[in-house]
Amino acid sequence: MTRYPLWQSIFFLVALFVAQAADAALDNASAQAMMQKSGCAACHAIDKKVVGPAYQDVAAKYKGDKDALAKLSDKVKKGGVGVWGEVPMPPNVQVSDADIKDLVGWILTLKK
Numbered sequence: 001m002t003r004y005p006l007w008q009s010i011f012f013l014v015a016l017f018v019a020q021a022a023d024a025a026l027d028n029a030s031a032q033a034m035m036q037k038s039g040c041a042a043c044h045a046i047d048k049k050v051v052g053p054a055y056q057d058v059a060a061k062y063k064g065d066k067d068a069l070a071k072l073s074d075k076v077k078k079g080g081v082g083v084w085g086e087v088p089m090p091p092n093v094q095v096s097d098a099d100i101k102d103l104v105g106w107i108l109t110l111k112k
């Protein structure tokens with residue numbers, strides 16, 4: 001088995017810490033990576049309508065709505081239709097509740 005020098009272990013721990021800190025407050029880069037990973041990017045973009053509404057439009061629509069985070073997280077999980085048109089969003093069951101909440105929380109902060 002390979003023995004790793006101490007500095008390498010330290011580097012690894014720091015990298016792990018940075019990754020977790022980034023997850024706690026989702027910045028644009030990690031949010032967009034998560035969008036890709038979770039499949040949202042196939043139907044959504046930040047500033048234009050694709051299959052689903054632009055995330056900036058979603059943020060504007062729910063501005064000041066205190067229930068938006070819970071309501072939209074639930075909708076992303078289960079899917080739904082009728083708010084933005086006739087095209088349904090399918091359920092996103094492959095994405096964890098925590099990731100959905102992080103994503104929706106980030107979406108709601110977006111501005112034009």
Ligand code: HEC
Pocket residue numbers: 038039040041042043044051052053058072075076080081082083084085086087088089090092095100103104107
């Ligand atoms: C297959 C396409 C598709 C995928 C994949 C998809 N969406 Fe959607 N999304 C839609 C459509 C279409 C709507 C509009 C639904 C409606 O009109 O009620 C929508 C609506 C939304 C809304 C607004 C809901 C509302 O009621 O106002 C949010 C927030 C959202 N999507 C987030 C996500 C996130 C986060 C993901 C990834 C985990 C995701 N979507 C994946 C197509 C998709």
